[in-house]
Amino acid sequence: MDPYLVLAWCFIVFVALLVIGLPWLWWLYIRSLVFAALLLTCPGAAFAQVGSGKSPVNARTNSYGGWECNRGYRRDGEACVAITVPLNAHLDVRYGRGWECDRGHRKDGEVCVAFNIPSNAYLHAFGNRWSCDRGYRPANEACVAIKVPANAYLSDTTYGRGWECDRGFRQVDTVCVTIDVPKNGFLQASGDRWKCERGFRPNGDSCVPVEIPLNGYLHASGDDWKCDRGYKRIAASCVALKKPANAHIDISGNDWDCDPPHSKQVDTCALRP
Secondary structure, three states: OOHHHHHHHHHHHHHHHHHHOOHHHHHHHHHHHHHHHHHHOOOOOOOOOOOOOOOOOOEEEOOOOOEEEOOOEEEEOOEEEEOOOOOOEEEOOOOOOOEEEOOOEEEEOOEEEEOOOOOOEEEOOOOOOEEEOOOEEEEOOEEEEOOOOOOEEEOOOOOOOOEEEOOOEEEEOOEEEEOOOOOOEEEOOOOOOEEEOOOEEEEOOEEEEOOOOOOEEEOOOOOOEEEOOOEEEEOOEEEEOOOOOOEEEOOOOOOEEEOOOEEEEOOEEEEOO
């Protein structure tokens, strides 16, 4: 619809409203003004399309009443010019140049050149780069074999050394050496280190028993001890707490604190000044 006709119609309705003054006609008039405003603020859908003249060569009329270039052509001002597609490329209107390189080729200026895929490699799924086969890694535009030592296996990445030691072994330089698990110890889930069983603690390359003093118990970690409630750890012993007057055992269970409104002053609880 021509926006100028809409504006003219709005003017006629405005004059009629001045004469008649019916409320529902005012509502119709407001809706018309909104519609006209939308048309005037959308040049691509109205002014740019309506009255644009005849379609140029190699163009077709679009649904907005304007025109657009046929496939294989791109807009250049008020004309449609042919898209020059280089060898090993295809039309692709998603890009400004109108073409994209075929799978296995890359853009080099205005041409498409083939990827030089080395031995023991394959073209990536997207077709825009190559990757080395499993057991190989890239080096100077080539794929070289990964040397896996004894008691090791290929990892899922070609970065770094490209291999991991078997469970029960650990890496030392470029080899995998056996992990010596001491008595009362076990191999951790990672498979490359050991830990002492509960009730034992590490001492060098051995696991020694955790010595629990009187009024103490084995800590949840399993490799240390803690004092019972009402006792305090001093060196290797659990010593009974000596609470002063107006004091109580604190939340830790291994120390004391003053009852309000008293405050701690050295080993006593005094009223706050």
